[in-house]
Amino acid sequence: MQSYIEAIEKDASLYEERNFEKRSEAIDFLGFQLIDQIDEFLQESSSPDKLLQLRQRAEELVSALEATDRKLFQRIQSAIRLKGCTGMAFKKLIKQYVDFNIADAGSLEEVGYDNLDVFINGLSLFETMPEQTKDLEPEMVYYQKTPARIIFELVEKSDFRKDDVFFDIGAGLGQVAILVNLLAGITAKGLEFEPAFCDYARDCAAALDLSDVTFINVDARQADYSEGTVFFMFTPFKGEILDTVLDMLRRESLQRKIKIITYGPCTARVAAQSWLHVAVPEQSNIYTLHIFTSF
Numbered sequence: 030m031q032s033y034i035e036a037i038e039k040d041a042s043l044y045e046e047r048n049f050e051k052r053s054e055a056i057d058f059l060g061f062q063l064i065d066q067i068d069e070f071l072q073e074s075s076s077p078d079k080l081l082q083l084r085q086r087a088e089e090l091v092s093a094l095e096a097t098d099r100k101l102f103q104r105i106q107s108a109i110r111l112k113g114c115t116g117m118a119f120k121k122l123i124k125q126y127v128d129f130n131i132a133d134a135g136s137l138e139e140v141g142y143d144n145l146d147v148f149i150n151g152l153s154l155f156e157t158m159p160e161q162t163k164d165l166e167p168e169m170v171y172y173q174k175t176p177a178r179i180i181f182e183l184v185e186k187s188d189f190r191k192d193d194v195f196f197d198i199g200a201g202l203g204q205v206a207i208l209v210n211l212l213a214g215i216t217a218k219g220l221e222f223e224p225a226f227c228d229y230a231r232d233c234a235a236a237l238d239l240s241d242v243t244f245i246n247v248d249a250r251q252a253d254y255s256e257g258t259v260f261f262m263f264t265p266f267k268g269e270i271l272d273t274v275l276d277m278l279r280r281e282s283l284q285r286k287i288k289i290i291t292y293g294p295c296t297a298r299v300a301a302q303s304w305l306h307v308a309v310p311e312q313s314n315i316y317t318l319h320i321f322t323s324f
């Protein structure tokens with residue numbers, strides 16, 4: 030254990046901002062393996078002094094590595110506020126720190142997170158998730174984040190026009206709408222049933238000075254979709270609620286062509302709508318993105 034800690038202490042490259050993934054691995058190793066193991070030994074030890082010293086060194090290392098990440102994220106947040114970091118520039122900047130391949134995104138058969146999520150979480154400014162204040166109805170689905178690489182894939186495959194207005198139906202903490210705005214430069218709106226999530230998402234967009242991102246605290250059955258052209262759903266609800274909202278979107282499609290993008294189990298119900306066709310054929314895995322266009 031001591032030699033592992035010494036090796037990390039001596040590795041100056043871990044404090045270079047660009048080595049985000051290496052740093053992430055070191056933080057995970059220290060936090061989830063080393064400190065846990067020291068704690069196990071401590072329970073059985075009659076002379077714990079040396080173990081306690083090692084534990085303290087490991088904790089100090091984690092704090093120092095996290096401080097490097099914080100500096101990096103603050104710098105990127107400032108660049109976003111100064112509007113110097115959108116579209117390709119934002120994607121290129123992230124690629125300097127996280128090696129991800131969008132082509133891999135659609136191959137997973139379940140929701141899975143990776144270093145891109147760790148990086149985007151770091152950028153998201155608020156660390157503690159707010160408590161749910163309202164009970165969900167049985168057909169409503171609890172908050173779960175769309176993996177970040179799926180949002181990057183969505184932007185890459187959606188062929189957005191400049192005047193598109195993107196809606197995330199069941200927006201949770203707002204990450205999808207914020208990333209779509211940052212990556213595609215289009216207006217993005219999030220509809221969310223839970224007021225605490227909606228407040229969190231609003232604070233996040235305000236802290237990054239994103240004036241084209243708004244969050245509306247509303248039940249999707251009562252929302253106004255008249256401005257939207259692209260609607261995303263990571264299965265926010267099922268059954269009759271989904272049918273009601275799909276019917277509202279069908280009525281919008283009588284006014285203008287719309288796209289519906291799905292992720293997760295709601296895909297099957299959306300695929301059964303005769304007024305939609307799949308614009309981008311995908312292998313039939315519910316955890317690949319499906320992009321539907323109205324006729």
Ligand SMILES: C[S@@+](CC[C@H](N)C(=O)[O-])C[C@H]1O[C@@H](n2cnc3c(N)ncnc32)[C@H](O)[C@@H]1O
Nearest residue numbers: 169172173174175199200201221222248249265
């Ligand atoms: C699976 S999460 C998706 C969160 C977000 N789209 C994302 O990918 O990060 C589903 C979200 O839908 C919200 N939700 C459920 N029923 C809703 C309704 N009737 N109207 C608006 N939001 C709803 C939940 O509170 C939850 O935050």
